[in-house]
Amino acid sequence: MEQATTAPKAANTGNIFDWQVLSRLMAYVRPYRRVFYFLIFLTLATAVLGTLRPFLIQRMVDVSIEQGDWMGLNKMFALLLVLLVAHALVSYLQTYFGGWLGQYIVRDIRVDLYRHILNLRLKFFDNTPIGVLVTRNISDVETLSDVFSEGLAAMIGDILQLVFIVTFMFWIDWRLTLVSLAVVPPLLISTYVFKEKVKASFQQVRTAVANLNSFVQEHLTGMNVVQIFNNEEREFRKFEAINQEHTRANIRSVLYYSVYFPVAEVLAAIGVGLLVWYAAQGQIEGTISKGALIAFIMYNALFFRPIRQIADRFNTLQLGLVSTERLLKLLDSKELIADNGTYAPAEVRGEVEFDRVWFAYNDEEYVLRDISFAVQPGQTIAFVGATGAGKTSIINLLSRFYEINKGTIRVDGHDLREYDLKELRRHIGVVLQDVFLFAGSIADNITLGSKDITEEQIWEAAELVGARRFIERLPGGLHYQVMERGATLSVGQRQLISFVRAMVYQPRIIILDEATSSVDSETEELIQQAIEKLMQGRTSLVIAHRLSTIQKADRILVLDRGEIKESGTHDELLRHGGLYQNLYQMQYKDALKPATE
Numbered sequence: 001m002e003q004a005t006t007a008p009k010a011a012n013t014g015n016i017f018d019w020q021v022l023s024r025l026m027a028y029v030r031p032y033r034r035v036f037y038f039l040i041f042l043t044l045a046t047a048v049l050g051t052l053r054p055f056l057i058q059r060m061v062d063v064s065i066e067q068g069d070w071m072g073l074n075k076m077f078a079l080l081l082v083l084l085v086a087h088a089l090v091s092y093l094q095t096y097f098g099g100w101l102g103q104y105i106v107r108d109i110r111v112d113l114y115r116h117i118l119n120l121r122l123k124f125f126d127n128t129p130i131g132v133l134v135t136r137n138i139s140d141v142e143t144l145s146d147v148f149s150e151g152l153a154a155m156i157g158d159i160l161q162l163v164f165i166v167t168f169m170f171w172i173d174w175r176l177t178l179v180s181l182a183v184v185p186p187l188l189i190s191t192y193v194f195k196e197k198v199k200a201s202f203q204q205v206r207t208a209v210a211n212l213n214s215f216v217q218e219h220l221t222g223m224n225v226v227q228i229f230n231n232e233e234r235e236f237r238k239f240e241a242i243n244q245e246h247t248r249a250n251i252r253s254v255l256y257y258s259v260y261f262p263v264a265e266v267l268a269a270i271g272v273g274l275l276v277w278y279a280a281q282g283q284i285e286g287t288i289s290k291g292a293l294i295a296f297i298m299y300n301a302l303f304f305r306p307i308r309q310i311a312d313r314f315n316t317l318q319l320g321l322v323s324t325e326r327l328l329k330l331l332d333s334k335e336l337i338a339d340n341g342t343y344a345p346a347e348v349r350g351e352v353e354f355d356r357v358w359f360a361y362n363d364e365e366y367v368l369r370d371i372s373f374a375v376q377p378g379q380t381i382a383f384v385g386a387t388g389a390g391k392t393s394i395i396n397l398l399s400r401f402y403e404i405n406k407g408t409i410r411v412d413g414h415d416l417r418e419y420d421l422k423e424l425r426r427h428i429g430v431v432l433q434d435v436f437l438f439a440g441s442i443a444d445n446i447t448l449g450s451k452d453i454t455e456e457q458i459w460e461a462a463e464l465v466g467a468r469r470f471i472e473r474l475p476g477g478l479h480y481q482v483m484e485r486g487a488t489l490s491v492g493q494r495q496l497i498s499f500v501r502a503m504v505y506q507p508r509i510i511i512l513d514e515a516t517s518s519v520d521s522e523t524e525e526l527i528q529q530a531i532e533k534l535m536q537g538r539t540s541l542v543i544a545h546r547l548s549t550i551q552k553a554d555r556i557l558v559l560d561r562g563e564i565k566e567s568g569t570h571d572e573l574l575r576h577g578g579l580y581q582n583l584y585q586m587q588y589k590d591a592l593k594p595a596t597e
Contacts (some may be wrong), residue, residue: 025144025324029104035101040156042094047088047160051168054298056080058172061291098154102145109327110141122401124335124362131214136330139209140323147320154384155313158306165303169296173288173551175294179278180303183271187264187307194260195314201253202319206326208246215242261308268304275300337400337421344423348412350377350508350539352398357407359393365406367393369562373555377508380540382550384558384583391543391563395511398541399428411509429507433514435494437486442471443478445486446501453504461503467496503534510534512542547584556580 029036049474060076063069114137169177219226219235226235275296282288352375359368368390375381383391396402397409400416410417416424437445446461447453455478462468469494474480486494502510512531528549551570558566558579566578573580 003583009126021325021328024328025147025321029101030110031108032101032104035097037422038230039094039097039101042090042097042155042450044160045090046087046094046157046162049083049090050161050302051164052083052304053080053087054295055172056083058289058295059293061294062289063291066290094157099430100147102147106141106145109144110137113137113141113331113535116333116336119336119339120333121335121337121403122396124333126361129214129218131212131217132210133330134217135206135210135213137328139213140206143323144320144327146316147324155310155317158310158313161306162303165299169299169303172295173292175282176275176279176288176292180271180275180296180300181265182274184307187267187304190260190267191307191310192265192487194256197256198253199314199318201249201256203322204249205246205253206319206322208242208249212242212246215239216385264304264308268300268308272297272300272303302475308401338403338417339421341417341421341424343414343418344420345412348427348508350427351375351410351412352509352541353408353410353413353540354394355408357397357408357409358405359397359402360405361402364405367562368397371407371562371564373557373564373567375539375541375555377539378537379554380535380542380550380552382542382544382553382556383559384544384547384550384556384580388561389559390562391559392513395430395513395541395543398509398511399425399430426505427507428509428511429502429505430511431495431502431513435486435491435498437482437489437494437497438480439484441476441479441481442474442497445482446478446504448474448501457504458500461500462496464503465496465499467493467500470496499534508538510538510540512540512544514543514545547587558583 006230035414040247048532049262056076056079060073060080063072065073100468117133117137166177166181169180215238219239226232276293279288279296283290283293307517334575354371354373357368357371358366359371360366367388371394373381383394385391393402398416400421411419411424443455443458446458458478462471471477471480482488487499489497531549542550542553547570550556553570555567556573557564558573560579566573566576566580568576
């Protein structure tokens, strides 16, 4: 299945903006368009109010002070004070609502993204590092808040302010305006170079962050393997290399900032120097007023500050668009579980049928070939075979974690694709060999947040499985806080909890994937008794390496390289003398040896 590539590659176009990406980002603004329009108004008001201050000071100097108008001076001063207060209030509102809008949009995008990730097939997670998904859902989404709080609105405000400043400057004195703008061309050139360099460095930073997240997440999860094999030093050196690349990418952006801002300051100072030199001659000749000179010095400061900031605003916006593009690619991913079925029975009988099923994880490298079998309601079917024979693939297909390439899978005579996906999985209970527990209480890990399951039901299931005794011994019992991945519990205890979790949902179809392979003999015997009770009246599909656990199965299928080689009961397969007998003899070779003197 190909991933959609409808989201354009903003990073490679060379354009200032990718308008298609920006338009899709703006779709998230629509629910808050009133706030967005109010933000535009505030931006416009900030630009106007910031530009009026030098003009009022010019009027104070050239009119009130020159003419000795004390009352007029007081009025102008009061007006200036009101202007400053209004400007401060508008700036506060602009900053607050810009941040407010950014955070709500980030929230909505993160919700959509996480909902999308929840519906992706397992194949997508097989091919995508978890650290990359963490970066997309956390760092990349967080970057978008800056687009609204520091990027788009602020940049529009800077551009409007420049327009108003130049307009006022030409209105006051066109000659001083041209002198002031003499250094703008070299400033624009340096700004463009800075923008392009920082844009490239930001993209390198985002890539380095994703690589760093992937490495740290993977190695923290597998820390026990690192320590068991005494591999700390080698893994640390790998981390140092990845971290060093992340540092170099950030230092490159710091270098560009450290070069650009001094250059911009020098050019701005040259502009002020030229202005003062030219205005001084005008003062001597009486053609330029003192107020105009003071106003232009203030306008110069106001003019060059937005120009310096616009480059940074562009980079913030472009960085946000690069993050948006990545998020859109993830949102456009077609690795979704097709959930078009509408069949949602309240109960199922539990009849399972595989009809000439072919399946491959990659293209046509089939791991299951022409698999056909049927299980009647209440029966138990077991799968045995070497590692890689296709046993786990069969149970993954029944739960529709993956889609088959050819053939049909039916439950109660209905194609799996006819079922509503949630309703289908509601009737299937799964106990895996590798039990995953979330950080939280034991009760939460058993119910998975369901409000329909009571503590009484949990204790009943725990009693049946034999888990009640160890749960009662834990501090807090069902409310004992389990660490991430169940690190504070033994493998056997985690396995028992997974049995309780499967039982409380009362499924009609039970899948056991090596469910007793990680427990000791005493716990296995306890679980075997619980399994027998769990299987009563339910259709059961069991994968087991320990053949002792499946001897009572109604039928055993022997798989080899994705094909069913043998089928029958335990006794039938032993009499047949094929692969199953070989597996049995390998497991019990010591017990089968004749006694010697």
